Amino acid sequence: MNDKTSKLIVTSVALSMIGAACGGSDGDEGAASGAADCAVGETDGDLALYNWAEYIAPEQIEEFETEFGVSVTQDVYDSNEAMQPIVAAGSSGYDLIVPSDYMVGIMKDGGFIQPLNKDLIPNLANISDDFSGLNFDEAGDYSVPYQWGFTGLAVDLEVVGTDFPRSWDLVFGDAADEYAGKITLLNDPRETLGAALKSLGYSLNSTDEAELAEAQEVLAGSVDNLLAFNTDSSDELLTSGESAIAQVYSGGAITQFLGTDDPSRYTFFVPEEGGTRWIDNMAIPFDAPNPCTAHAFINFLLDGQNGADLSNYTYYGTPNAESVALLDDELNEFLTSPDLLAGGLDSVETIVDTGDFELNYSDAFTEAKG
Amino acid sequence: MSNITEPRGATKFLLRANAGLVYAFFYVPIVVLVVFSFSDNRNVGVWGGFTFDWYRDLADSEPTKDALWASVQIAAVSTVVSVVLGTMAALALERFTFRGKKVFDALLYLPVIIPDVTMAVMMLVFFSQAANFFGFSKGFTTVTLSHIAFSISFVSIVVRARLAGTDDTLEEAALDLGATRWQAFRHVTLPVIMPGVVGGGLLALTLSLDDVVITQFVTGSGWTTLPLYVFGLIRRGVTPIINAVSVVMLVASMALVAFSLLAQRIRSHDPV
Numbered sequence: 236m237n238d239k240t241s242k243l244i245v246t247s248v249a250l251s252m253i254g255a256a257c258g259g260s261d262g263d264e265g266a267a268s269g270a271a272d273c274a275v276g277e278t279d280g281d282l283a284l285y286n287w288a289e290y291i292a293p294e295q296i297e298e299f300e301t302e303f304g305v306s307v308t309q310d311v312y313d314s315n316e317a318m319q320p321i322v323a324a325g326s327s328g329y330d331l332i333v334p335s336d337y338m339v340g341i342m343k344d345g346g347f348i349q350p351l352n353k354d355l356i357p358n359l360a361n362i363s364d365d366f367s368g369l370n371f372d373e374a375g376d377y378s379v380p381y382q383w384g385f386t387g388l389a390v391d392l393e394v395v396g397t398d399f400p401r402s403w404d405l406v407f408g409d410a411a412d413e414y415a416g417k418i419t420l421l422n423d424p425r426e427t428l429g430a431a432l433k434s435l436g437y438s439l440n441s442t443d444e445a446e447l448a449e450a451q452e453v454l455a456g457s458v459d460n461l462l463a464f465n466t467d468s469s470d471e472l473l474t475s476g477e478s479a480i481a482q483v484y485s486g487g488a489i490t491q492f493l494g495t496d497d498p499s500r501y502t503f504f505v506p507e508e509g510g511t512r513w514i515d516n517m518a519i520p521f522d523a524p525n526p527c528t529a530h531a532f533i534n535f536l537l538d539g540q541n542g543a544d545l546s547n548y549t550y551y552g553t554p555n556a557e558s559v560a561l562l563d564d565e566l567n568e569f570l571t572s573p574d575l576l577a578g579g580l581d582s583v584e585t586i587v588d589t590g591d592f593e594l595n596y597s598d599a600f601t602e603a604k605g
Numbered sequence: 606m607s608n609i610t611e612p613r614g615a616t617k618f619l620l621r622a623n624a625g626l627v628y629a630f631f632y633v634p635i636v637v638l639v640v641f642s643f644s645d646n647r648n649v650g651v652w653g654g655f656t657f658d659w660y661r662d663l664a665d666s667e668p669t670k671d672a673l674w675a676s677v678q679i680a681a682v683s684t685v686v687s688v689v690l691g692t693m694a695a696l697a698l699e700r701f702t703f704r705g706k707k708v709f710d711a712l713l714y715l716p717v718i719i720p721d722v723t724m725a726v727m728m729l730v731f732f733s734q735a736a737n738f739f740g741f742s743k744g745f746t747t748v749t750l751s752h753i754a755f756s757i758s759f760v761s762i763v764v765r766a767r768l769a770g771t772d773d774t775l776e777e778a779a780l781d782l783g784a785t786r787w788q789a790f791r792h793v794t795l796p797v798i799m800p801g802v803v804g805g806g807l808l809a810l811t812l813s814l815d816d817v818v819i820t821q822f823v824t825g826s827g828w829t830t831l832p833l834y835v836f837g838l839i840r841r842g843v844t845p846i847i848n849a850v851s852v853v854m855l856v857a858s859m860a861l862v863a864f865s866l867l868a869q870r871i872r873s874h875d876p877v
Binding site: 283285287288289293308309310311312313317320321324325326327328329467471474475494524 | 647648651667668726729730732733734736737742743744821822824825826827828829833834836837838839
C-alpha cells in the first residue's frame with residue numbers, strides 16, 4: 236500500500252458499505268450459487284481473470300486455453316483497494332481474482348467471494364503445510380494460495396560489510412546512525428509500523444494503542460537517518476547506490492539483485508525479531524459467471540510443473556510443495572537460504588485487517604513521519 | 606498604437622528568465638522521459654547505453670498492445686459522440702431560451718466540478734445495478750458512456766466560449782438570403798466555431814486517454830485501458846518500457862494536434 240492507496244482505504248470502506256447495501260437484494264442468489272456444481276476439469280465458459288500486472292506467464296494462459304478449449308481474458312489492477320469495490324458492487328464479470336491475505340478476510344466477511352468446491356481441486360493436496368490454517372481463511376474454504384513473499388531488509392554488503400546484526404536495530408537502533416541518509420523504509424503504515432512493532436517484540440497486528448504509540452516513537456526516532464520512505468523504487472535506490480539498507484519485498488529485491496552485474500553484492504533477510512509474510516490468493520467472486528472454469532484454472536495452476544512455471548516467471552515464492560524442486564536454481568537458492576529467516580518461520584506474521592484500527596495506523600504513520 | 610510599452614532592462618530579463626523556467630519545468634521532464642526510453646538499463650534513471658530494446662519489448666507485449674488498442678477505441682468513440690452532443694448543447698444554451706435552461710446549464714457543468722472519485726462511485730453503482738438488471742456485462746459500453754458523460758461538459762464549455770465571441774447576425778443573414786437552417790449551420794456557423802469544436806474534441810480525446818479513476822471503476826473484463834495497465838505495471842517496478850509507451854502516446858498526440866492545426870490552416874484558405 237502506498238500513500239495513494241492508503242487514502243483510498245477510507246473510500247473503499249465507504250464503498251464496501253455501498254456494496255453491501257446493493258448486494259442486499261441479490262444476496263440470496265449469491266449465497267445459493269455457493270459451491271460450484273460441476274465435475275473435475277469441467278468448464279462452463281471462458282475465463283475472465285482479474286489479476287496483478289505481469290503476475291502470470293502469458294504461455295501458461297495459452298496452455299490453459301489449449302488444454303481446456305476456452306479463452307482467457309486478463310485484466311489488471313494495481314492495489315487490493317482498487318479491485319475490491321469493483322467486485323463488491325456486483326456484475327463485475329470476473330471469474331477469478333487474486334486478493335492479498337487481509338483482503339481475502341475482508342471479502343470473505345463481506346460475502347464478496349464464494350466458498351470453493353474443494354472436490355473440484357484435487358491438486359490442493361500439493362499445497363505445502365506451511366500454508367494451512369492461515370489467519371485470514373482458517374480452513375481454506377474461500378481461497379487458495381497463489382504466490383507469497385516476505386518483507387524484510389535488503390543490504391548492500393559492499394557498504395555495510397558482512398558483520399552486521401540481523402535485526403531491525405539496523406534501521407531503528409544505534410547501528411543505524413552509521414548509515415544515516417542511506418536507509419529507506421517502505422511508504423506504508425502497516426509495513427513500517429509493523430517492523431517497529433516487531434522490533435519491540437509485539438505482534439505486527441497489534442490493536443493496542445500503547446504498543447502502537449511505542450512503535451510510533453521508535454519509527455519517529457529513526458526518521459533522521461532515513462533517505463526516504465519509498466515503496467515503488469526502493470530496490471532501484473539500493474542497486475544504484477543511493478541507499479545501502481532498504482526495507483523491501485523479497486520478490487522485487489531478488490529480481491533487482493539478479494539484474495545487476497554482481498548479485499552476490501546484495502543480500503535479503505527477515506530480521507530475527509520477525510517480519511511480514513504476505514500471501515496472494517486465488518478466489519472466486521460471489522457472482523462469477525463461470526465458476527466451473529475458475530475451479531479448473533485453480534486446479535491447473537496447482538499442478539507441480541505449472542506452479543513452478545508461475546514462480547519462475549514472477550520470482551516470488553511458491554506455496555506448492557511439488558513445485559519447489561522444479562524452480563530455477565537461483566530462485567530456489569534464495570528461498571531456501573538459511574540466512575533468509577533469521578528468526579524462523581514462527582517469527583513472521585501475515586498482516587490482517589484491523590478494521591477501524593487501520594485509521595490509528597495511518598495516523599501514527601503520518602505523525603511519525605513528521 | 607498601444608500605450609502599453611514592452612518592459613525593459615532588469616524587468617525584461619526577469620520576465621524572460623521566468624518564462625524560460627516555466628517552459629523548462631514543463632518540458633524537461635518530457636525530454637528526460639524520452640531519453641531514458643532508449644536507455645539500456647532496466648532501472649529508470651540509470652543510463653546504460655543506447656538501445657531500442659524497450660520499443661521491441663513494447664511491440665512484443667500483447668497486454669500492452671491490447672490496452673493501447675482498448676484506449677484508442679474508447680477514446681475515438683467517446684470523442685466523436687461527445688463533440689456532437691457537446692456542440693449541440695452549446696448551441697442550444699447560447700442561442701435559445703427555453704424552460705429549464707438554467708437547470709440544464711447547471712447540470713451540464715456538474716461533471717467538471719464533481720471530484721473524479723465521487724463520479725466514479727456513482728457510475729460504478731449505477732452500471733453494476735444496470736448490468737445486473739438488464740443482464741449485460743461491463744466493458745466497452747460502460748467505459749465509453751462514462752467518458753462521454755464527462756467529456757460533453759468540457760466540449761460544451763469550449764464551444765460556448767467560441768460561440769459567445771461570434772456574431773449571430775451572420776447566421777441570420779444566411780437565413781435571410783435563402784439558406785436552409787442546415788445550410789446556414791453547415792456553411793456559416795460551423796466554420797466560425799470550428800476552432801472551438803476542434804479544441805473541445807482534443808480536450809475530450811485527452812481526457813478519455815488519460816482517465817484512470819472513473820475508468821477503473823466502470824471497466825469490465827477485457828477492457829483494461831493503457832493508463833490502468835501502466836499503473837498496474839508500476840506496482841511491479843518501473844522499467845523503461847513505461848517510458849517507451851509514454852513516448853508512443855506523446856508522439857501520437859502531438860501528431861494529432863499537428864494534424865488538426867494543419868487541417869484548420871488548409872480550411873481557412875478555402876473559400877467558404
